Amino acid sequence: MSEVKFSKEHEWITLEGDVATIGITKHATEMLGDIVFAELPEKGSNVEKDGTAGVVESTKAASDVYTPVSGEVVDINQAIVDDPSKINEDPEGSAWFFKLKMKDQSEMDSLMNKEEYDKFAKESAS
């Protein structure tokens, strides 16, 4: 599996072959608070880099989930739709959102590595 990369919209992404797994970061869940609703893209649909690919809602507000890369949705994590509190429990592990079959792997290049993201998250929080 590839190194974990991060977007400015607080998504994480890993690549295995040409299939990317995408979720939201721990930092994002801490900003959102208790997540009580999750909506994911439809399997088989195509999503575009930086486009909306779902929604999460906390007790406070709704937030869009963006996809950091383009591709066809090949799998979604129904477990987090059924029990959205799983997202707060393990955001960067078992609570992944969806898997994409990527068209253009160079889209990964512009994303941040862990160190860059941590710095970005810290700055955007203050």
Added chain:
Amino acid sequence: MEIKKTTLNKLHQSNNAKFVEFAGYEMPIQYSKGIIEEHKFTRSHSGIFDVSHMGQLFIYGDESLTEELEKIFPLDLKNLKLNCSKYSFLMNEDAGIYDDLIITKIEEGYLIILNAACKDKDFEILSNLLGSKFKMNLDNNRSLIAIQGPKSVEILNSIINGVDQLNFMTGNWFDSGNQKSFVTRSGYTGEDGFEISISNDKAEKFVENLIEKGAQLIGLGARDTLRLEAGLCLYGHELDINKTPVEANLRWAISKSRLSNGGFIGSKKIMNQMQDGASQIRVGIKPEGRLIAREKTKIFDDTDTQIGEITSGTFGPSVNGPIAMGYVNKEFSKVDTKILLEVRGKKHPANVCALPFYKKNYVKGVN
């Protein structure tokens, strides 16, 4: 304008509060455990809420004050007993609501608890209505602390002995140290609980004492989910200057004895609406599934006609599902009416339902 802080601001900070601006004040939205934990803790144990941003208006006077206030509020104040409280409204001539409030008869006159965002304007309106005949004091030297939930009576009584003898919606002065605090058995969560008006210099120590006895600080986030589950209105959401108490389905708060003769501000409109019904009315709404419909969500019937709008919507932690309140045209206000909510461009099924979503646990008839 500089953001205002309550006396307890430092205590909130040291308890890892996340702050938001609310009605010009820096207030805690939540602490480290989060809204759902805080909500559940209040329902099962005892939650402490800093509501010091709310207005505590003392108006001093005798029977002539009661007479003047009856020209303003739709209440039978002549028959309101000493230390008893009523929920009411400050209205304009069209019965539009300037604010909703709790008024308590005290020995020296009345104590009125006002919403933070409205208190200065309320003071101005009431000053104009009452003239200079009565002394009015919007008291900034007192904090207001609410303690809510089933363990609250035991915890508070161990600090202020005798509060367990209060009935719901009554109050009294109690000694705490060399100061007197005014304690009412009331609150806005649907749980048994109290609100304590205490001088600022005693407030922090008092709250620390409550925490030592097992109560926990709760933020505005959980206060909102708690009041929504209890079906209670929040000013600026369910209530505003374009809504009347009848439309807000709060006719119970209007004293029956005042309806025959009127004589209070807005009485004409209220009496007309009581007779003919209002065209829109506040209802409870339960979306099907897990979908949350927030404030301003449009409500439709099955012919694609808009029939109303959501005023508050969230996830109810004790209900374990989404809940909302909103206004619908009166023909859609019956319980179990099917309606559609437009969220992110798609229409989702929901049902009009009875309020509250969560059964209230008020304590009546202690003595």
